[in-house]
Every structure is written in structure tokens, then in C-alpha cells.
Amino acid sequence: MDPHLLTTFVTVARHGSFSAAAAELGYTQSAVSQQIAALEADLGLALLGRRPVKPTAAGRRLLEHAGPLLLRLRAARADVLRAAAVPGHRLRLAATPLALNPVLAMRLARARAAQPRLEVTLHTRGAQEVAAMVAGGEADLGLADGIVAPSDPLRLPDTGPITTVGVTEEELVVALEAGHPLAGRASLRLADLVDARWLQTPLCPLTRLRDLVGEGFPVALDYRGDDVRTVANLVAAGHGLTLLPASALPPTPTAMAARGVPLGAPRLVHRVELLHGALPPGPAADLAHALSG
Amino acid sequence: MDPHLLTTFVTVARHGSFSAAAAELGYTQSAVSQQIAALEADLGLALLGRRPVKPTAAGRRLLEHAGPLLLRLRAARADVLRAAAVPGHRLRLAATPLALNPVLAMRLARARAAQPRLEVTLHTRGAQEVAAMVAGGEADLGLADGIVAPSDPLRLPDTGPITTVGVTEEELVVALEAGHPLAGRASLRLADLVDARWLQTPLCPLTRLRDLVGEGFPVALDYRGDDVRTVANLVAAGHGLTLLPASALPPTPTAMAARGVPLGAPRLVHRVELLHGALPPGPAADLAHALSG
DNA sequence: GCTAGTTACGGCGTCCGTAAGGATC
DNA sequence: GATCCTTACGGACGCCGTAACTAGC
Secondary structure, three states: OOHHHHHHHHHHHHHOOHHHHHHHHOOOHHHHHHHHHHHHHHHOOOOEEOOOOEEOHHHHHHHHHHHHHHHHHHHHHHHHHHHHOOOOOEEEEEEOOOOOOHHHHHHHHHHHHHOOOOEEEEEEOOHHHHHHHHHOOOOOEEEEEEEEOOOOOOOOOOOOOOEEEEEEEEEEEEEEOOOOOOOOOOOEEHHHHOOOOEEEEOOEOHHHHHHHHOOOOOEEEEOOOOOHHHHHHHHHOOOOEEEEEHHHOOOOOOOOOOEEEEEEEOOOEEEEEEEEOOOOOOHHHHHHHHHHO | OOHHHHHHHHHHHHHOOHHHHHHHHOOOHHHHHHHHHHHHHHHOOOOEEOOOOEEOHHHHHHHHHHHHHHHHHHHHHHHHHHHHOOOOOEEEEEEOOOOOOHHHHHHHHHHHHHOOOOEEEEEEOOHHHHHHHHHOOOOOEEEEEEEEOOOOOOOOOOOOOOEEEEEEEEEEEEEEOOOOOOOOOOOEEHHHHOOOOEEEEOOEOHHHHHHHHOOOOOEEEEOOOOOHHHHHHHHHOOOOEEEEEHHHOOOOOOOOOOEEEEEEEOOOEEEEEEEEOOOOOOHHHHHHHHHHO
16 A cells, blocks of 8 residues: 555556556556556455456545545645745745636735735646645645535535635626526526526536536536636527626626626525645735735 | 655654664664654655654644544555455444443344344444544444534544444433532533533543533543543542433442432533444444444 | 664665566457 | 567665664763
8 A cells, every 4th residue: 555556556547558657657567567466466456457447346445545645645745844844935826717806816916016026826727626736735825716605615625634714705697698588687596597508617517506406407518628708708609508706707798798697596605715734924824814805 | 755654753753762663663773763864854854853852843743644644544445455355244343431322232232133143342442543443444333422412423533534423312411429519409500510620531521521611620630541430439439520421320329329410501412423434235234224223 | 881863784675677478359 | 460468587776684883861
């Protein structure tokens, strides 16, 4: 159960190929084969079926543990190093596409104005990756967003010892094309839209809506990307509906733009949370404070 | 950050000595010294001060991560092996001293009567150890107890992927000596007892009461053991008060025995939870079902 | 000078790479 | 027969033990 072997194992499982994993990890096929053999010998179990290379039942079980385990290992290392590091003036942020909303962008700007020497780099990633980057020390601060009932916390995957604090909550709107029959309404009830045509996007996964409201929400178009403007254009062209924070749509819609109709019921908000590890006094802690408002 | 080195590190930190850790781990002093040196070199930080051997700030931080990390590693291994193991007729239970109350003892007896070939071994341990044994696969089922508001879950330390289900909740009594001025009351309010003389015991840690009610609960005697009868005898002899599940005191008190006065307020119960990992069909699953009632 | 951790050095085991060997499509 | 994993073998490195060294009490 050497982490080294575990890493190789998850890589092989992910690629479904020893040789591809070897290429990614910088080993030879042979080394990977030996590592898997060693892991299987250690546990006394077959973890992978060969030809095709596919996890066995035991292998799938181990895979469920291996990811979080390796993440926690990196997180521990990062945390110890972070606590001992001298705070520099380089800050690495990671945020989901909708997390850096106007309010937070403004707070970030104010914080930077107060500390002109601060160098900031920002990465856009998925929520899980943001959490993993913060836990693993690749980012100092993370921002993740999601749709929840007011003042409920986001349900982020467990990625180890991370602190999360809510920073903003914003009204949600149903985004639909300008000519849509419902576009003129003052507000909409989600329950009335279970049979509408919906966009499946990472920004508003329909599984989340089903969790909150129940079955329904058929997929009219599945967008596998994270560009908000693309989503807005898809909506405007009538490909389907989606839920967005009000600030993600232009305030004065043109003829070609998507309309946002406030979501009346259920009471849901777009929540953004700040993620961080231990914060020794320094620019990271200052910025965390600034972003929290 | 090899788990091997981590294990050595926590052992050294626990003993405050390289040589003692070496003896426990079956290494030479020299090997331990080299392992710690390797870990410190890997992180680029001093983890232990020498003479006396004591963790540095970074070392303390690493210690906080190392324990859970190593536990999860063992837990992952145990889980994979457990899922693949053929169910035998040997069952290992671990329980806190107050967890195997009369109700559960009876359920266990019924389950054993139904499966006469079942061999059961039972260990009494602290709650954290019970959880660790279950997570690490050293026990098939665990029982842990604690004091909570009705139907609240116990707050067990995070010991990895473990399932917990409540199995019993029982009335709590204030245990006090027969001649105590309050012994005749029909019920007592905990808030009125914040200034009484209390026993500090692992069975009813006063910190828990302070969590629930607030400051107070001075320590009159600190018992570092887990024997319920000893606690009852201490109470009977007037060393102090404690909280016990009603079933832990004899139902018809003699002159020398401790009295139990029902706890009227706040509404608290003695809750027992069953802990287990993944349960493939077999005796362990059957017993878990039997214990759940 | 005694106790306890560190450093030097040598042997053994581990792990990887090269290359040949099978198994499956 | 091509692809892909496994096995055999050799070299390098890592890790531990013995033993000499050193720092505090």
C-alpha cells in the first residue's frame, strides 16, 4: 500500500492501459507492470483484469479509497510547508467560473489596491479541482460556487483539512431566450419547469436541480465546457433553459440576449464559498478577510 | 512523506525518544535517526527538537495530519480485504464500557442462539480506539456510546469510511451517594449541579457536560479507568457525582450503593451507535442487523 | 564519563530498465 | 502478426545495521 504504487494503480485504472500510465508517469511499461504486480501481491488480490485492463471489484473498492488518500497526503505535505513558509507577495487563486462574481471581483480589486506589490494569479477550474488545489497547496485561496437553500453550506467533496466560509449569496434567475413564452413573467417556480427543455452544463448541473426538486429536468443539450457567455448564447438561441446567478446575465438585455427571470420558488440562492487551508498572517490571510467582506 | 517514515515520526514523537521508538518498531536507533533525517530533508524543515526530543511547530502540524492519514491507509487496506474476504464464523467486536448495555447484550445473545457456530470475541476499548479498530479492520463491528440530545448522532472522531447507526437510546441518571441531600428527588436539573462535586471519568467526561450546558462541573476526583463498578463504588462512597445510563446502576439500591436520580433537564440520553465498515452478506451483517433491533 | 543522537560505511534488498517471452485480438 | 502485458536479468540506488563519533548532562 505504498502511495507510489497507489498512484500508479489509479493512473493505470484511469487510462485503462499499462503503457499509457507508464508514459504519463515516466516509467517503462515493465515497471508499471511490476508495480501493479507488487500491489496485488501485497493485498493478495487481483485488482485489475487484463485485456481489457479494467478494475476488478476489489480494484474498484481500492480506487474509491486511493484518490482521497493521495489527496490527503499531498494536503498534509502542503499544510506543513505552508505553515512554515515565509509569506511572499505572490498569491495563487483558484475559482470556479461563476465564483468570481462582480462583488468578489470588486473586493479583490480593493484588496489589490491596498497592497500594490501583490502578484495574483487566478485559475478557473471545476469545484472539485479548486478544492484539490487548495488542499494540495497549489492554490492559496479557492472560490467555489453552487446552488443551495439560503445560508446552507455547499456540499463540496471531502478533500481533507480545508476551511470553508460562505462569502456571497445572490439571487438566481431562470435564463431563457428573449422570445420564450415565460420570458415576460415576474418570477418563475422551478417546479413548473420540470418538463421544460434544459441545458446540462457544469455551471448548473441538472442532477443538482433533481436533488433539490425531484425528478424531471430533461437534457435538451449537454454543454461540456465552462464558458458563461457560451451558455448565455446557447440559452439566447433557444437551446434550453438554465439557472444562473443574476449577475451572470447582462442587466439590460438586447433582442438577441438571454433573459433572466427571478426564481420565485423554491427559495434558492447562488452561494460562493471561500476555501483555504491554514492561513498564517500575511497577504493570503488579508485577502481572505477582504473577500469575506 | 513515505508512510513508513510517518509512522516512525509519530512513534518518536509519542515516546519523546529515538531509542524508545526504535525498540518499539524493531529498528536500531540509527535507522530511526536516519528516517527522521530523511523526512526532515524531504520537507526541508526541522520536525523535532533534540534534547529533549520534542516536536517543533511544523512537527506538531505534521503530527495532526499523520495520525488520521495512517489510519485511513490502514482503513483502505482493511476495507479492500474485508470486501474480498470469505465470511467466516469468527466475529470480532469492540465496544466502549457502557456500550454493551442490557438491551444489546440480550440482542447479541439472541443472535448467537440463532447461529450457534458463531465465535465472538469482544474487546473493551475507548471510543476512539473502537472506531480505529473498526476502520482498520481489527474489529468487524464496533459499539460506542455517548451523551447527546435525543436522536442526535454521537460526535465520533473522523476515522475514515465508517458507517454509524444509532441502536439504543436510554435515560440518563445522576449517580450520587445514598445519603446525598438530593438523592430523594424525583428528578434533577443538570444546570443546578454545575457547582456540585463531580467525578471526571472516561465514561462521562466533564468536558462533554460543559459542552452541553456551559462552564462549571469542577473535578472532585479524576478516575483514569473504565470500570463501571469502580465508578459506582466511588459515587456510593461520596467522592462525587457522575452521569450514567439508568441501566448501569443496580435497580434496587442497597444502603451502600449509589442512587440514580433521573435527569430531568436538559433532555439528554445515553446513545449507543453501531460502527461498521462495508458489510458483505454474512454473519457480520446478520449480527449488525440483530443489534440494530 | 554516561546517555543519546549522528555520521560513516558496507551489505543486502528493492526497484527500475532492457530485452526476451506469451497471450490475445 | 501486431499489440500489450509479463517475466528474466542486471545494475543502481536506498535502506538498515554495525560501529565509530559527538554533543549535552
